[in-house]
Amino acid sequence: MAKSKNRGPKPMAASSAASSPQTTSALGNNPFLGYKIRVLLHDLRSMSKDRASEQRTLATTDALYISGPYFTPEEVTCVKNAVIDHEIPSIEDNEYGDNGEQDDEPSRYKAATGISHPATVETAIHTRMARFLDKRKASGDARPCGPHDIAPLYEAVFGIQQDEMRNEKFLARLQRQGLPRIEDGPTAAGSKSTTKQQKARK
Numbered sequence: 001m002a003k004s005k006n007r008g009p010k011p012m013a014a015s016s017a018a019s020s021p022q023t024t025s026a027l028g029n030n031p032f033l034g035y036k037i038r039v040l041l042h043d044l045r046s047m048s049k050d051r052a053s054e055q056r057t058l059a060t061t062d063a064l065y066i067s068g069p070y071f072t073p074e075e076v077t078c079v080k081n082a083v084i085d086h087e088i089p090s091i092e093d094n095e096y097g098d099n100g101e102q103d104d105e106p107s108r109y110k111a112a113t114g115i116s117h118p119a120t121v122e123t124a125i126h127t128r129m130a131r132f133l134d135k136r137k138a139s140g141d142a143r144p145c146g147p148h149d150i151a152p153l154y155e156a157v158f159g160i161q162q163d164e165m166r167n168e169k170f171l172a173r174l175q176r177q178g179l180p181r182i183e184d185g186p187t188a189a190g191s192k193s194t195t196k197q198q199k200a201r202k
Contacts, residue, residue: 009110024080024121024158032180033075035170037158040070040178042165044151056179064125065150080122086159090122124157137143 028034043053044065061067066076086153119127129149155162 021081021083021120024082025085025199028158030159033071033078035173036075036179037079037154038160038170039121039164039174040065041151041154041158041160042170042174044154045162045165052178069179072182080120082121083118083141084124084157085118086119088156121157125153128153 027037039056043050043057046053047057048054056069057065059069062076066079071079154160
C-alpha cells in the first residue's frame with residue numbers, strides 16, 4: 001500500500017475543520033478563520049457606532065451571531081464545536097433583573113462558572129447564558145445584546161483580547177479587505193479577487 005503523501009498540517013479548510021473538532025487556539029491562530037472571528041468580535045463591540053459593523057451583525061441569522069455573513073455553514077459547525085483549550089478568565093457575574101433586562105452597569109462575566117472542561121464553544125456559551133436566554137425567549141426576543149452580552153464572553157472563550165481588535169494592522173486589513181464573501185470560501189482568504197468583489201458590492 002502506497003504511503004500517504006500527506007505531510008504535516010494543511011491550511012484549515014472549512015470542510016475538513018468541521019469533520020474533526022479544532023481547539024479555540026487553533027481557530028484563533030488560523031489566518032482565515034481567526035481573522036473572521038476577530039471581525040465578528042470587532043463588530044459586536046462597534047455595532048452601535050459603526051454602520052458597516054451594524055449591517056454585518058444585522059445580517060446574521062443565528063441568535064448568537066455565529067452564522068453568515070461571517071461564516072459558512074461548515075465554519076459555523078467548526079466554530080461551535082471548537083474545544084476550549086485554555087483557562088477562561090474569571091470575570092464578575094453580570095446581573096439581570098427578574099424581567100430579563102440587563103442592568104445599566106457594564107457587562108461582566110464569570111465565564112468559567114458552571115462550565116466543565118473540556119467544553120466546546122457552543123456548550124460554554126449556552127451553559128453561561130442559559131438563564132438569560134430562556135428569559136429572552138419567553139419574551140419573544142432570543143438574541144442577546146452584542147456588546148454587553150456576547151462580546152466579553154466570546155473574547156474569554158476564544159482567548160482574544162480587545163486590544164487585538166484595535167491593532168492597526170487588523171483595522172487596516174478590515175478597512176481594505178472587509179469580510180470575505182461566503183461564496184468565496186476559505187481558499188479566497190486574502191486574495192485580490194475577494195477585495196475587488198467586496199469593493200464592487202459597496
